[in-house]
Amino acid sequence: DTEVTQTPKHLVMGMTNKKSLKCEQHMGHRAMYWYKQKAKKPPELMFVYSYEKLSINESVPSRFSPECPNSSLLNLHLHALQPEDSALYLCASSQDLLDRGGYEQYFGPGTRLTVT
Amino acid sequence: GQNIDQPTEMTATEGAIVQINCTYQTSGFNGLFWYQQHAGEAPTFLSYNVLDGLEEKGRFSSFLSRSKGYSYLLLKELQMKDSASYLCAVSHRDDKIIFGKGTRLHILP
Numbered sequence: 001d002t003e004v005t006q007t008p009k010h011l012v013m014g015m016t017n018k019k020s021l022k023c024e025q026h027m028g029h030r031a032m033y034w035y036k037q038k039a040k041k042p043p044e045l046m047f048v049y050s051y052e053k054l055s056i057n058e059s060v061p062s063r064f065s066p067e068c069p070n071s072s073l074l075n076l077h078l079h080a081l082q083p084e085d086s087a088l089y090l091c092a093s094s095q096d097l098l099d100r101g102g103y104e105q106y107f108g109p110g111t112r113l114t115v116t
Numbered sequence: 117g118q119n120i121d122q123p124t125e126m127t128a129t130e131g132a133i134v135q136i137n138c139t140y141q142t143s144g145f146n147g148l149f150w151y152q153q154h155a156g157e158a159p160t161f162l163s164y165n166v167l168d169g170l171e172e173k174g175r176f177s178s179f180l181s182r183s184k185g186y187s188y189l190l191l192k193e194l195q196m197k198d199s200a201s202y203l204c205a206v207s208h209r210d211d212k213i214i215f216g217k218g219t220r221l222h223i224l225p
């Protein structure tokens with residue numbers, strides 16, 4: 001199983017809503033990532049988890065709150081988002097962090113988020 | 117600062133060879149990725165170069181020159197399904213990954 005799954009595929013939410021994005025992998029990977037990708041732009045790294053601990057937070061606003069309940073799951077909790085947060089949110093995983101040889105990242109299909 | 121440059125668009129013919137260049141200026145460089153991304157889909161890993169030189173993987177090869185801050189992705193025997201965006205991304209010693217803006221490759225029959 002070399003798949004990263006993400007749910008939901010599409011999400012429309014108002015600026016006062018609270019929602020969560022979910023990501024799951026069963027490859028035994030110990031590093032997991034959240035990226036944000038706007039249309040026709042490259043992915044931008046948001047968060048990195050290593051062994052279920054937050055390793056990197058790329059100065060992401062607090063309205064995005066990541067959570068790693070266990071080594072297979074990664075959530076992104078959303079609250080009070082703005083219309084400019086509309087984007088494709090990609091989850092990825094790798095065997096380990098880059099400096100430990102985990103360079104091959106497997107991406108999930110993404111959640112397309114629209115904030116109205 | 118950090119800067120990653122690659123051409124915005126390229127066009128090539130089915131069966132031909134195309135080279136997509138990427139130049140970078142960054143501190144704390146660790147390695148360089150190439151990803152393929154079809155429209156509406158997630159990126160797919162192609163290669164990761166840490167050392168200077170050419171790495172070949174089937175129809176795709178990737179080259180890195182650390183001293184020149186330069187990499188290229190070489191695609192041979194182009195197929196229509198190779199029409200996609202190709203993303204160059206730099207990894208840093210602190211595990212951060214910065215993507216270039218991508219090169220949209222169009223393959224003509």
